[in-house]
Amino acid sequence: MKQTLIRFFALAAGIFALDQSIKHRIEQMRPEQFPKKAGNIPVTLHRSHNRGLFMNMLENRPNSAAVLSSAALGMFSVFYLPSLRNKCSAFYMTGAALIMGGALSNVCDRFSKGYVVDYFSLPVKPIRHVIFNIGDFSIFTGLSALLWDQLSS
Numbered sequence: 001m002k003q004t005l006i007r008f009f010a011l012a013a014g015i016f017a018l019d020q021s022i023k024h025r026i027e028q029m030r031p032e033q034f035p036k037k038a039g040n041i042p043v044t045l046h047r048s049h050n051r052g053l054f055m056n057m058l059e060n061r062p063n064s065a066a067v068l069s070s071a072a073l074g075m076f077s078v079f080y081l082p083s084l085r086n087k088c089s090a091f092y093m094t095g096a097a098l099i100m101g102g103a104l105s106n107v108c109d110r111f112s113k114g115y116v117v118d119y120f121s122l123p124v125k126p127i128r129h130v131i132f133n134i135g136d137f138s139i140f141t142g143l144s145a146l147l148w149d150q151l152s153s
Contacts, residue, residue: 005085008084009097011094012100015098015100016108019102019134019138026045026119043120049115049117050117052065053065066107073100073104080096091146092145092146094142094145095149099139099142102134102136105134116133
């Protein structure tokens with residue numbers, strides 16, 4: 001159990017640190033440098049300040065977005081994190097850690113900057129105009145892992 005918790009916190013902290021580090025570098029660059037291709041990988045880099053939630057919902061109400069995202073993180077912490085004390089699958093633990101690291105990074109942005117820094121898009125038709133960050137991607141991947149774990153139990 002102790003090793004599971006150590007892995008959980010290490011993964012969550014790693015996601016948080018990676019996302020915050022990239023956001024810091026993106027913020028240090030001049031706005032006219034964007035958008036730009038990310039080398040040989042099929043990703044476009046951006047510098048976008050999202051004051052709302054996913055797809056700019058509540059964009060005109062950044063305080064409400066901050067409260068809702070904090071409440072969601074709090075509810076996740078209350079309902080999912082205590083179950084890590086029990087034996088849980090690697091999918092469950094990984095999913096929960098991905099969600100925690102990504103959500104903490106975005107909530108940290110909301111309270112320290114008043115917006116979330118988004119910085120990459122993928123050339124996939126239905127989402128090519130959506131700009132993400134590692135935190136968003138981690139939350140989505142983590143939710144997918146938790147859903148998979150629940151459906152396969």
